[in-house]
Amino acid sequence: MKTVFKKLFTFVITVLLVTLFVFIAFELIPGDAATARLGINATPEALSVLREELGLTRPFFVRYFSWLFSFFFGDMGTSYSYGVSVRSMLASKLPITLTLTLMSFVMVVVLSIPIGVITSKYEDRPASKIIDVIGQLTMSIPPFFLGIIVTYVFGMILHLFVPGGFVSYNVNFGKFLGYLVFPSFAIALPKAAMSTKLLKTSILSERKLDYVRTAYSRGNSTTDVMYKHVLKNAIIPVITFLGMTLADIVAGSLVIEQVFSIPGYGRLLITSISNRDYAVVQAIIAIIAMLVIIINLIVDILYQVLDPRLRGN
Amino acid sequence: MLEVTDLHIEIEDSLIPETVVHDFDITVSPGEIVGIVGESGSGKSMSAHAIAGLLSRKDMKKKGSIMFEGEELLSMPRSRLRDIQGDDIAVVFQEPMTSLNPVKTIGWQVEEAQRIHGNMSDEELRDAAIRMLRDVEIDEPERVYYKYPHELSGGMRQRVMIAAALICNPKLLIADEPTTALDVTIQAQIIELLKRINKEKGTAILFISHDLGLVRTLCSRVVVMNKGRITESGTVEEVFNHPREEYTKQLISAIPKFRKIAEASPVPDRKPILEVQNVSARYKKITGYFNPGAKQRLVVKNASFTMYEGEIIGLVGESGCGKTTLGKTILGMLDDTDGKIVHYSEMPQMIFQDPYGSLNPTKTVGWILEEPLRIKGGYSEKERSGKAREMLSLVGLDETYMKRKPDALSGGQRQRVCIALALMLGPKLIIADEPVSALDVTVQEQVINLLIKVNRELGVAILFISHDLKVVYELCSRIIVMKSGEIVEQGTDEEIYNNPQHPYTKQLLLSAGYTEVTQPDGI
Amino acid sequence: MMKKLGFRFRKNPELYIGAAITGIMALIMVAGVLFSPYDPDAMDASSRFADPSFAHILGCDNFGRDLFARLSLGGATTLFIAVCTVLIGVTFGTIIGALTGYYGGAVDEILMRFNDAVLAFPSILLALVFISVFGSGTWKVIISLGIVFVPSFARIVRSEFMRCKNLDYVRSARLMGAKDIRIMFVHILPNTVPVVLSSAVIGFNNAVLAEAGMSFLGIGVQPPASSLGRMLSDAQAFLFSEPSYAIITGASIAIIVLGFSLLGDGLKKNA
Numbered sequence A: 001m002k003t004v005f006k007k008l009f010t011f012v013i014t015v016l017l018v019t020l021f022v023f024i025a026f027e028l029i030p031g032d033a034a035t036a037r038l039g040i041n042a043t044p045e046a047l048s049v050l051r052e053e054l055g056l057t058r059p060f061f062v063r064y065f066s067w068l069f070s071f072f073f074g075d076m077g078t079s080y081s082y083g084v085s086v087r088s089m090l091a092s093k094l095p096i097t098l099t100l101t102l103m104s105f106v107m108v109v110v111l112s113i114p115i116g117v118i119t120s121k122y123e124d125r126p127a128s129k130i131i132d133v134i135g136q137l138t139m140s141i142p143p144f145f146l147g148i149i150v151t152y153v154f155g156m157i158l159h160l161f162v163p164g165g166f167v168s169y170n171v172n173f174g175k176f177l178g179y180l181v182f183p184s185f186a187i188a189l190p191k192a193a194m195s196t197k198l199l200k201t202s203i204l205s206e207r208k209l210d211y212v213r214t215a216y217s218r219g220n221s222t223t224d225v226m227y228k229h230v231l232k233n234a235i236i237p238v239i240t241f242l243g244m245t246l247a248d249i250v251a252g253s254l255v256i257e258q259v260f261s262i263p264g265y266g267r268l269l270i271t272s273i274s275n276r277d278y279a280v281v282q283a284i285i286a287i288i289a290m291l292v293i294i295i296n297l298i299v300d301i302l303y304q305v306l307d308p309r310l311r312g313n
Numbered sequence B: 001m002l003e004v005t006d007l008h009i010e011i012e013d014s015l016i017p018e019t020v021v022h023d024f025d026i027t028v029s030p031g032e033i034v035g036i037v038g039e040s041g042s043g044k045s046m047s048a049h050a051i052a053g054l055l056s057r058k059d060m061k062k063k064g065s066i067m068f069e070g071e072e073l074l075s076m077p078r079s080r081l082r083d084i085q086g087d088d089i090a091v092v093f094q095e096p097m098t099s100l101n102p103v104k105t106i107g108w109q110v111e112e113a114q115r116i117h118g119n120m121s122d123e124e125l126r127d128a129a130i131r132m133l134r135d136v137e138i139d140e141p142e143r144v145y146y147k148y149p150h151e152l153s154g155g156m157r158q159r160v161m162i163a164a165a166l167i168c169n170p171k172l173l174i175a176d177e178p179t180t181a182l183d184v185t186i187q188a189q190i191i192e193l194l195k196r197i198n199k200e201k202g203t204a205i206l207f208i209s210h211d212l213g214l215v216r217t218l219c220s221r222v223v224v225m226n227k228g229r230i231t232e233s234g235t236v237e238e239v240f241n242h243p244r245e246e247y248t249k250q251l252i253s254a255i256p257k258f259r260k261i262a263e264a265s266p267v268p269d270r271k272p273i274l275e276v277q278n279v280s281a282r283y284k285k286i287t288g289y290f291n292p293g294a295k296q297r298l299v300v301k302n303a304s305f306t307m308y309e310g311e312i313i314g315l316v317g318e319s320g321c322g323k324t325t326l327g328k329t330i331l332g333m334l335d336d337t338d339g340k341i342v343h344y345s346e347m348p349q350m351i352f353q354d355p356y357g358s359l360n361p362t363k364t365v366g367w368i369l370e371e372p373l374r375i376k377g378g379y380s381e382k383e384r385s386g387k388a389r390e391m392l393s394l395v396g397l398d399e400t401y402m403k404r405k406p407d408a409l410s411g412g413q414r415q416r417v418c419i420a421l422a423l424m425l426g427p428k429l430i431i432a433d434e435p436v437s438a439l440d441v442t443v444q445e446q447v448i449n450l451l452i453k454v455n456r457e458l459g460v461a462i463l464f465i466s467h468d469l470k471v472v473y474e475l476c477s478r479i480i481v482m483k484s485g486e487i488v489e490q491g492t493d494e495e496i497y498n499n500p501q502h503p504y505t506k507q508l509l510l511s512a513g514y515t516e517v518t519q520p521d522g523i
Numbered sequence C: 001m002m003k004k005l006g007f008r009f010r011k012n013p014e015l016y017i018g019a020a021i022t023g024i025m026a027l028i029m030v031a032g033v034l035f036s037p038y039d040p041d042a043m044d045a046s047s048r049f050a051d052p053s054f055a056h057i058l059g060c061d062n063f064g065r066d067l068f069a070r071l072s073l074g075g076a077t078t079l080f081i082a083v084c085t086v087l088i089g090v091t092f093g094t095i096i097g098a099l100t101g102y103y104g105g106a107v108d109e110i111l112m113r114f115n116d117a118v119l120a121f122p123s124i125l126l127a128l129v130f131i132s133v134f135g136s137g138t139w140k141v142i143i144s145l146g147i148v149f150v151p152s153f154a155r156i157v158r159s160e161f162m163r164c165k166n167l168d169y170v171r172s173a174r175l176m177g178a179k180d181i182r183i184m185f186v187h188i189l190p191n192t193v194p195v196v197l198s199s200a201v202i203g204f205n206n207a208v209l210a211e212a213g214m215s216f217l218g219i220g221v222q223p224p225a226s227s228l229g230r231m232l233s234d235a236q237a238f239l240f241s242e243p244s245y246a247i248i249t250g251a252s253i254a255i256i257v258l259g260f261s262l263l264g265d266g267l268k269k270n271a
Helices: A002-027 A033-038 A044-054 A062-071 A086-121 A126-140 A142-155 A171-205 A211-215 A222-259 A265-275 A278-306 B045-051 B078-084 B106-117 B122-135 B154-166 B184-201 B212-218 B238-239 B245-253 B322-331 B365-376 B379-396 B399-403 B411-423 B441-458 B469-475 B495-497 B503-511 C002-011 C013-035 C069-104 C107-118 C123-134 C138-163 C168-175 C182-215 C228-236 C243-270
Strands: B002-011 B018-028 B033-037 B060-068 B091-093 B171-177 B204-209 B220-224 B229-235 B272-286 B294-308 B311-316 B337-343 B349-351 B429-433 B461-466 B478-483 B484-490
Touching: A002 A278, A002 C107, A002 C123, A086 A126, A086 A171, A086 A222, A086 A265, A086 A278, A126 C243, A142 A222, A142 C182, A142 C228, A142 C243, A171 A222, A211 A222, A211 B091, A222 A265, A222 A278, A222 C123, A222 C182, A265 A278, A265 C123, B002 B045, B018 B033, B018 B045, B018 B204, B018 B229, B033 B045, B033 B212, B045 B171, B045 B204, B091 B154, B106 B122, B106 B154, B106 B461, B122 B154, B154 B184, B184 B204, B184 B212, B184 B503, B204 B212, B212 B229, B212 B238, B212 B503, B220 B238, B220 B245, B229 B238, B229 B245, B272 B322, B272 B461, B294 B322, B294 B337, B294 B461, B294 B484, B311 B322, B311 B441, B311 B469, B322 B337, B322 B429, B322 B461, B349 B411, B349 C168, B365 B379, B365 B399, B365 B411, B365 C168, B379 B399, B379 B411, B379 C168, B399 C228, B411 B441, B411 C168, B411 C182, B441 B461, B441 B469, B461 B469, B478 B495, B484 B495, B484 B503, C002 C013, C013 C069, C013 C243, C069 C107, C069 C138, C069 C182, C069 C228, C069 C243, C107 C138, C123 C138, C123 C182, C138 C182, C168 C182, C182 C228, C182 C243, C228 C243
Parallel strands: B033 B204, B033 B220, B091 B171, B171 B204, B311 B461, B311 B478, B349 B429, B429 B461
Antiparallel strands: B002 B018, B002 B060, B220 B229, B272 B294, B272 B337, B478 B484
């Protein structure tokens, strides 16, 4: 109970620090919202009037907390370049980025766990060594280049999809999913290779431990030793990795969206950075950071469920 | 019941296959306890694992015959072997912490063999497991059933291992160094437990150990192994009282025996060098910003003693009794302490247990030895290296060691360097924390002799911290006994060993196999 | 001698293959920048998308610029940014990690909370925050990525210091009266080198990927300066007609990353 309380406390502190960090970062940008609206030729009088109106003259922490509260209640300001509320812009794009992320994550898990288990079982076979080398090569390919390769191979040579032919979820959900399979694959492949390698190393080192010998001495078969004893221990470091990966996938999707022309958070973020549309940038970064913190919290809890040694007594 | 004849084990690890066990023969009858003794690397564990069917690695080849209840284990199909494993033959291993699965409950692990070999309902399994836990003398088995290995003490874990091995009522229990990782008093309890199980259930036991003393108290027959071969076998009587082979004689003479290496040096005038008055020490278990000072544990409670110039005091107790903490407290290495410590000498030094951790691996021996003078300042480079060489030769190492790094030294050589380092500033008091327990027996003796030399020639007083009553007896003239953070008894060696007052001291001496000092070379 | 080398190689093939790949790539780039007869920015309409030949060993790009010369320069830029980034990260990370790891206490707790908060951002996202604050350009990318890398190095050095400060040789130095600064930088620091080195190499890797990613998105290195990410983004437009342009550029990044990641794995094995 105490650990749960401590976890939540740490969570709240981290959320505050991260948002404070985002807030400070955008405070540091030369020129404030008033100059941005009125332009550099505005008179000082007009500027100070607008500053007063926008609440920019209030003390720092008052501004921070008012920003934080309105952020949590869904008021994220207005986009300068599009003139619409940031919230409505982000809400319509959320399903796209979310689907892309989840699809990639599922691919990582579905690919890496069986391959990791099987290659560690047959570690001496040549096929397993070949998979290792392929994995090592895959890990070295930057995600955006992998995206380009996937576009070229599956789109231009095999004609499995039309590059740039993104269909939104509210137009045709099936086609939407069909298109996202390919960018998801490009995001997932290197991560799946890393996770496979980690799981394999972890299984191989667990298998050398004494408790495995004990399990054999009780009459367990090799399969039972693997599934009843080794896997649960070996999966623990992989869980941390998958948690980190989920965060990386969110970041990776920002780049991949660019390659596959998917109008999600990534493209919006890049355009907004170029347009200096800070309200949008700030909101996206804060949302992604929140997502990552929540993922970390979930991994932490999962960790304690899986490893009794970490539970406080 | 078990008959092993002509067993060979070969490892094809690198290019040249290496036979690690030759011509191994052993028989075990129902209800018998047979011991296999030998030093580490003698092939005793490997032979036992072969019997238990645990050498399944592809690079290991086995030849010969292992007959169990009329069946040949070596050639039977894996599935038949699995039926026997855990059901008829069960194993208890050396390290109970790592031999239990850390993420499964105690109950699950105790039940496992029964789940594989029997067909009990969950209810029956649980009842059987709890009965078994109670049978191996675990308190509150209903609670322990739901616990995880890390929540139990070492002795408890080994009892759990035994319970898990016995759950199917096996005909043969193979115990592979089951007490080596445990404290002496716990060791004695586990041996008693094995004896009782053998008597009550008639389980035959194959007991593997490097400790001849244990084998002698527990087994009826014994096999002595050396370098993969059996050197001698017979009843315990025959082997221990009339050893035929030279190697066996050597082993028997290495059984811990209590003898003085040097008599206590005469102390002309007892001038104190250290006074410890009502000292307590706490460890903060969790420190940090969010829970300041949470969970404090008193590790040393109200310790008082006085140490005099030039004497060697032994501070004994089992692991976790607070003896190391007391040593660190005396040298001011801990923050949270109470009481009064008066030093009558300057810069007392410490020698640490693990010679691998106490020398900086990135520096040369010469650099390490000169460092105290560098810190103190006021020495030329020549003076520093001269002094370092002098100390090095005192501890019996020549100048060539100056340029070596700790990695290139053996454990004994490292400990010598540590002693030289402690002597660099010319201290009059050294606290030696288990300085020999990480070393091999023969090296132990050399380091003890060196410490005695340091004491005699330089007049350095030594507070010798150890769990080993035999080693303490060799060089200490006064003994302090600690238990759970408290000093329970102190006195001269004569008083403590021959007339112990506190029941704990008596128990310690009994478990250490101390009989009577009047037997100067007795076994 | 050869036998010994062969044995070492079999024991840790990653280290040697990684070192070889990294060394060869660095050499090729230096040679390309110093000795290539072509100005990497010189355009020549007549050799637009020229095929590889003796004149242009890797062919030319959409403006007829020599691809080998451009790849060398772009790769060198990428590597330069990676080296500077890691240097910033290691230097500040070591100082912060050493102080917090050695002293612990409330300052450590607060700094580490802050560290955790910063680490909550995926590195490219955090770099984007800085880029949007500082603006784009080579030096701004270096500073942004450098700051991004400080927390992870601080964390590594901190845990090394926490491990070492309780080792017996440090205790023994303290007993001899060594000052904290001496213990930290003379006794402990050399022992952290293997771990810091292997994470620095992994850091190079992340820096190369992050820089390439940012430049690919058009918010990293700005023209006329060139980097591999930027070139790949240019090449993507001609993927259908001239796939070799994109493939050569992308493969260069992949090979550099492969070299660093093998080297990092090898060093980790040795540490």
